[in-house]
Amino acid sequence: MSAILPLVRPDLRDFAGYKSARSESLRGDVWLNANESAWSNPADGEGRSRRYPDPQPPALRARLAELYGVAPAALLVGRGSDEAIDLLVRALCVAGQDAIVVTPPVFGMYAVCARLQGAPLVEVPLVDGVDGFSADLEAIREAALSQRAKLVFLCSPSNPAGSAIPLAGIAALAGALEGKAVVVVDEAYGEFADGPSATTLLAAHPNIAVLRTLSKAHALAAARIGVVIGNEDLITILQRCQAPYPVPTPCADLALAGLSDAGLAQTRERIALVRRERDRLLDALAQSPGVLRVYPSQGNYLLVRFDDAEGAFRALLAAGVVVRDQRAAPQLGDALRITVGSPHQNDRVIAALNAREQAA
Incomplete structure (x- = not known):
């Protein structure tokens, strides 16, 4: 059995998800399977927007995988990293049972998604020291184990504190929680940081997931393109839970242009x-x-x-x-x-x- 599957909600382990018209591997030149318009909207000069987009645009997924140094199958593209947070909580946490751990003061979407899913919220505050705020990884480990957490969110660099978490500490925490919880490293601001990405830990720690976004350093906030990177079995589960057509064609085109060499x-x-x-x-x-x-x-x-x-x-x-x-x-x-x-x-x-x- 996959190292990740036991952490997924039992009722979702065999969940197939919604099969959209674009998820079928069909070929033809007259497409009448999705109830789309046969004519373009006058505002759409090239006529590309009358068709539903690919659920995971292959060219964009490949370019993002190249950017982050991972295999395309280890990456799920979605509506900003916010959607990835929501997918992780919904896919792994049984309402009223499986908790998530957060480190306030921190990005508020973790708590919002927990509330919407009915997942208990466990807070382990950042420590305000002489060198700035830092995560108490030992306290996080103890809280995750004692409170039956399925997810631990580490924002690194932390928003709003600005502090980063050493990779050695993340690896040690993931090792201690292996088989019990997924450690999610939110690297929305990773491009501005000094150290390497937690994606370098994925091969050794299947229970680490990394969030990245094009909203900050890449200046594409309105395009709403974000990714979750992790174990391929986890990515498969998350894709099954994802709402159809997460990446509009104009947004994918814009992202690809922004990720060109220039x-x-x-x-x-x-x-x-x-x-x-x-x-x-x-x-x-x-x-x-x-x-x-x-x-x-x-x-x-x-x-x-x-x-x-x-x-x-x-x-x-x-x-x-x-x-x-x-x-x-x-x-x-x-x-x-x-x-x-x-x-x-x-x-x-x-x-x-x-x-x-x-x-x-």
Whole structure:
């Protein structure tokens, strides 16, 4: 039996899922099997959008697999990494029985998907130390085992904390939870980090899954393209649970264009610029009056504590700058998250905060 199958909900282990018209391996030149229009919409010049898309567009799946260094069969393309989170929780967690472990303050979709599935939520808070926030992997292991968790979500780099988790720690946790839980490493901001991807651990640890997205570093947020990478048996199960036609043809075309050699070269240049600007913005904010602490970050954002977070938030808004208010999150009652923008945008952030202090 597969190492992953025992972790799947018992009622879904033999689940075949919905078989769409495009999932059948049929050939012909007159397609009358999906109740599609025989005519194109006038807005669709090439007429490609009148047909349902392939559930997993082969060219896009192959290009993403090449980008992430995995086999196409180990990767499922979906509606951003948000869909992957939801699929994992629904496929593995029996409602009211199988828990998920999260590490607040962290991305809220893990808890949302748990709530929708009726999966108990186990929180193991990040530890706020001298070097920034860090995941307590030993406490996570103990919580996962004692609370019968099926999924452990590790956001690395963490949103909003900005900290990354060493691969050795992820591997050790996966080893301790083998046969009991899947360790999901959310690398939405992985392109901005210093270390290698957790995909390098997949061969040795079948109970690791990795989430990636084109929304951040690749600047394709509106295309809604994300992937889950993992054990091929897990990917098969998740695809069976996925709603039909997850990747619209225009989105797949846009993603492929963005992942061309020229597109990737530009992406690498942008990533390098963001990393330089991240350092510059951190230094400038650390010297700004009213800033209590700026956390080091491996993402494209900075978590900042203020002596008057409300005043800072309002001052930025008055200057036309919108940042993320984190004050409702655990441990972050005085914090804002500021995305690293263009050099000009970052200058506006610095000027607005310095002007606030000078006015005071």
